[in-house]
Amino acid sequence: MKRLILLSLLFATAPAAPAGAAPAALDDGWKVADPAATGWHVETLEAMARAIADGQAPETTSVLLVRDGALVYERYFGGSDRDTLQDTRSATKSVTALLVGAAIAQGRIPDTQARLYDLFGDRHWQNPDPAKEATTIEDLLTMSAQWECDDDNVFSAGNEERMYVSADWVQFALDLPARGYAPWTQRPHESPHGRAFAYCTANAFMLGAAVEKASGQRLEDFAAQALERPLGIVHSHWGRASEGTGMGGGGTRYRSRDLAKLGQLILDHGRWQGRQVLPATWVAAMTTIQAQAREDADYGYQLWRLRFPVRGVERGVWAMSGNGGNYVFVLPEERLVAVITRRAYNQRQAHAQSQAVFADYVLKALP
Structure with a gap:
């Protein structure tokens, strides 16, 4: 028993693959690419992993980066792995x-x-x-x-x-x-x-x-038929209200790679692997500024539009966002999707911390 516990601890603390290595190629629809070979600043990505490990964004569970439709970075933290269903709340x-x-x-x-x-x-x-x-x-x-x-x-x-x-x-x-x-x-x-x-x-x-x-369907069944299966998403969890209605306002759980698919669908105007899953006109409406949420943020259709400096120019970044500092960022000009999942629920600085990870590391590591 002691030997099993020791082995478990060893595997739990085993170092992740280096930032310059390509993520694992799996049969889940994702192309993968080597970040070093595609020009990413891997030193900055390694610095990001160290900053997260040092507590700059507490309770982070994953960071995934997709560029030009290929998964180039995938790192898990805090006991999470690629099979973990991440509770991204209001995302x-x-x-x-x-x-x-x-x-x-x-x-x-x-x-x-x-x-x-x-x-x-x-x-x-x-x-x-x-x-x-x-x-x-x-x-x-x-x-x-x-x-x-x-x-x-x-x-x-x-x-x-x-x-x-x-x-x-x-x-x-x-x-x-x-x-x-x-x-x-x-x-x-x-x-x-x-x-x-x-x-x-x-x-x-x-x-x-x-x-x-x-x-005439439960929300989770409609989601599976209309969205999840076409994207190759086979694992998710939908909550329900007291009376049984699907909880469309928060708490759905997805694996991090599947969250990235949702971001890629938005980036590619409703397409996934050549298939038009949703009308391009609908995604265009979702990613059109429809309301001003705050002085520093706008809103589309249930999507935030935040602003970040990219190569010295302020860019609008669309974001799925949820309590705890959870984000799926979509930056069209850079053909970038970034997933940050966390469990820092109800912590005051959670959103600011996640946005800082995105601005200070992800955007500065871009090729």
């Missing part, structure tokens, strides 16, 4: 937006102007209001639905923590009161892009509920 929201695109392409949902309350016309709801009941799929996609819901405000009626303890999450969202505007806040027509942004998990959750309602 799920971007996956749900991809599923909405699939549902529209299949004719299950008419278009982004379909009204949410029309889809749930078999239910009754509290706080009727014309502005609220005019909520469209696009309003949900852009975090601009006109109901009182703000995850960043603990006093908000729609704060996600209130939804999580309710018996019926769909009913919780439909019952929310209409949004009001204090004199010091911008109304939609005064806001950039004509939308008043408020980060609200109920928006993404109801997108998933709408896909379930329109397709």
Whole structure:
């Protein structure tokens, strides 16, 4: 027994493959490439691994880099490996937006102007209001639905923590009161892009509920049919709400290589290995600025658009983002997808730390 424990410890602490080596070639659809041979600054990649090991981004579990459609870097930390299902929390929201695109392409949902309350016309709801009941799929996609819901405000009626303890999450969202505007806040027509942004998990959750309602399938089954199987994703885990509705707002778990596939799908305009999985027009809409989230960040369809200096020029980087510092970054100009997974949940600096890893190491290691 002692010998087995010792062997386990040895394997657990065995050094990872050097940064200049190509990731393992597996039968999962990924081409692989040697980062040193393709011009990456491997010393910077090694410095990144040391910085993570030294605690600059605590509880990091993986970093993967893809350039020109080839996996060039793959490193796991903290007991994680390539078979680990990473809980990337709100990165799920971007996956749900991809599923909405699939549902529209299949004719299950008419278009982004379909009204949410029309889809749930078999239910009754509290706080009727014309502005609220005019909520469209696009309003949900852009975090601009006109109901009182703000995850960043603990006093908000729609704060996600209130939804999580309710018996019926769909009913919780439909019952929310209409949004009001204090004199010091911008109304939609005064806001950039004509939308008043408020980060609200109920928006993404109801997108998933709408896909379930329109397709007649559980969200996880629709995801498998419309997205995961075409990408060769065979392992995932979807959560469900109290009443059983698929949790489109967060908590879906994927392997890191599969998260990279989702990023590559966005980078390649809905294509994977020559197959058009989603319409290019849908991915174009997802990666168009639709709302201003903060002074330093914009928003597409359930995707963040952050800004980073790349070779001395500020570039817009699309990002799937989740609690704990989880990211899938997509930088079109460099044909780059970067995956950073972490378990630093509810830690204040988690997002800043992950963004620093991306800016200070990944971008500076580019060929």
